[in-house]
Amino acid sequence: MSTPPMFGRIALIGFGLIGGSIARAARAQGLAGEIVTTARSPATRARVQELGIVDRVVETNAEAVKDADLVILSIPVGACGPVAEEIAPHLKPGAIVSDVGSVKGMVLRDMSAHLPKTVHFVPAHPVAGTEHSGPDSGFAELFINRWCILTPPPDADPAAVEKLAAFWRALGANVETMAADHHDLVLAVTSHLPHLIAYTIVGTADELEDVTQAEVLKFSAGGFRDFTRIAASDPTMWRDVFLANKDAVLEMLGAFQEDLSKLTRAIRRGDGDALFDHFTRTRAIRRGIVSLGQETADPDFGRKHANLPKPDGK
Ligand SMILES: NC(=O)c1ccc[n+]([C@@H]2O[C@H](COP(=O)([O-])OP(=O)(O)OC[C@H]3O[C@@H](n4cnc5c(N)ncnc54)[C@H](O)[C@@H]3O)[C@@H](O)[C@H]2O)c1
Numbered sequence: 001m002s003t004p005p006m007f008g009r010i011a012l013i014g015f016g017l018i019g020g021s022i023a024r025a026a027r028a029q030g031l032a033g034e035i036v037t038t039a040r041s042p043a044t045r046a047r048v049q050e051l052g053i054v055d056r057v058v059e060t061n062a063e064a065v066k067d068a069d070l071v072i073l074s075i076p077v078g079a080c081g082p083v084a085e086e087i088a089p090h091l092k093p094g095a096i097v098s099d100v101g102s103v104k105g106m107v108l109r110d111m112s113a114h115l116p117k118t119v120h121f122v123p124a125h126p127v128a129g130t131e132h133s134g135p136d137s138g139f140a141e142l143f144i145n146r147w148c149i150l151t152p153p154p155d156a157d158p159a160a161v162e163k164l165a166a167f168w169r170a171l172g173a174n175v176e177t178m179a180a181d182h183h184d185l186v187l188a189v190t191s192h193l194p195h196l197i198a199y200t201i202v203g204t205a206d207e208l209e210d211v212t213q214a215e216v217l218k219f220s221a222g223g224f225r226d227f228t229r230i231a232a233s234d235p236t237m238w239r240d241v242f243l244a245n246k247d248a249v250l251e252m253l254g255a256f257q258e259d260l261s262k263l264t265r266a267i268r269r270g271d272g273d274a275l276f277d278h279f280t281r282t283r284a285i286r287r288g289i290v291s292l293g294q295e296t297a298d299p300d301f302g303r304k305h306a307n308l309p310k311p312d313g314k
Pocket residue numbers: 013014015016017018019039040074075076077079083100101102103125126127128129130131132133134135137234237241
């Protein structure tokens with residue numbers, strides 16, 4: 001007799017990079033009896049149907065969560081509160097409700113305000129992604145060997161937290177648990193600030209009148225090209241991230257600006273020792289990350305790990 005799937009029915013709200021990757025991985029691992037998803041536009045619903053990854057594509061969030069044992073919101077963080085309010089009356093008692101938002105404090109507060117006490121709310125953040133979005137951008141290997149951080153509220157049911165952790169481990173992730181506000185401080189420096197810097201530098205280069213657009217593109221084989229990849233990330237998602245994690249980002253931005261001033265001063269004064277010492281320290285940090293096996297710079301890590309071609313066949 002075959003073992004039953006981990007969840008009878010999984011409802012996915014939002015079928016973009018993350019929702020689509022969860023669907024593909026959960027399907028590949030046989031974690032759900034049935035996967036139901038919502039997509040807002042008729043065009044996306046048609047495309048999701050065509051992809052054939054989920055069992056049902058429905059129009060409303062209320063319909064999707066009906067009788068679902070696990071509900072995951074994979075939508076911009078600013079939309080999580082209103083969607084929690086919308087689905088609250090339709091949730092099955094005992095269901096696990098989660099999300100994948102890049103900011104946790106605000107999502108925890110916004111969703112908790114609406115969810116009934118009869119469900120288990122366990123927020124999550126898979127620290128894995130690419131600059132792509134939409135229903136075609138997901139892939140089943142995205143979470144392999146990546147962190148998924150759970151930020152359960154203090155009164156969360158340990159069995160529900162463990163069940164969601166087991167789900168993410170089955171998708172290939174390494175799971176860690178921490179407080180939501182601590183998550184936001186850590187991610188402000190490791191993810192949000194780097195994105196802000198990329199958005200800034202690409203905008204700056206574009207605005208320089210004596211560097212033509214053609215030259216920017218022509219000579220962008222190295223560092224700048226890496227920045228353009230990050231700066232191509234979804235504007236709605238990142239607008240919401242910076243609005244939702246305002247305090248932590250501003251704190252980290254303050255520290256960053258102080259360090260930038262120190263390096264600016266070293267360049268102005270011709271202080272080669274200060275520059276050399278700083279670059280030596282940062283090189284050691286990078287080498288430490290790589291030797292720990294936490295190299296997150298390669299967006300195709302999951303795909304390469306699984307030895308799959310890119311979606312464009314390259
Ligand atoms: N992209 C990444 O690298 C990454 C990584 C980890 C976590 N996240 C988080 O995952 C979430 C989704 O990001 P994504 O990259 O999958 O984005 P995406 O743009 O690929 O998909 C977002 C989906 O949400 C839907 N949506 C938007 N607003 C909605 C609303 N009000 N109600 C219902 N559906 C709505 C969109 O139609 C789309 O299907 C975000 O909260 C983001 O912070 C993203």
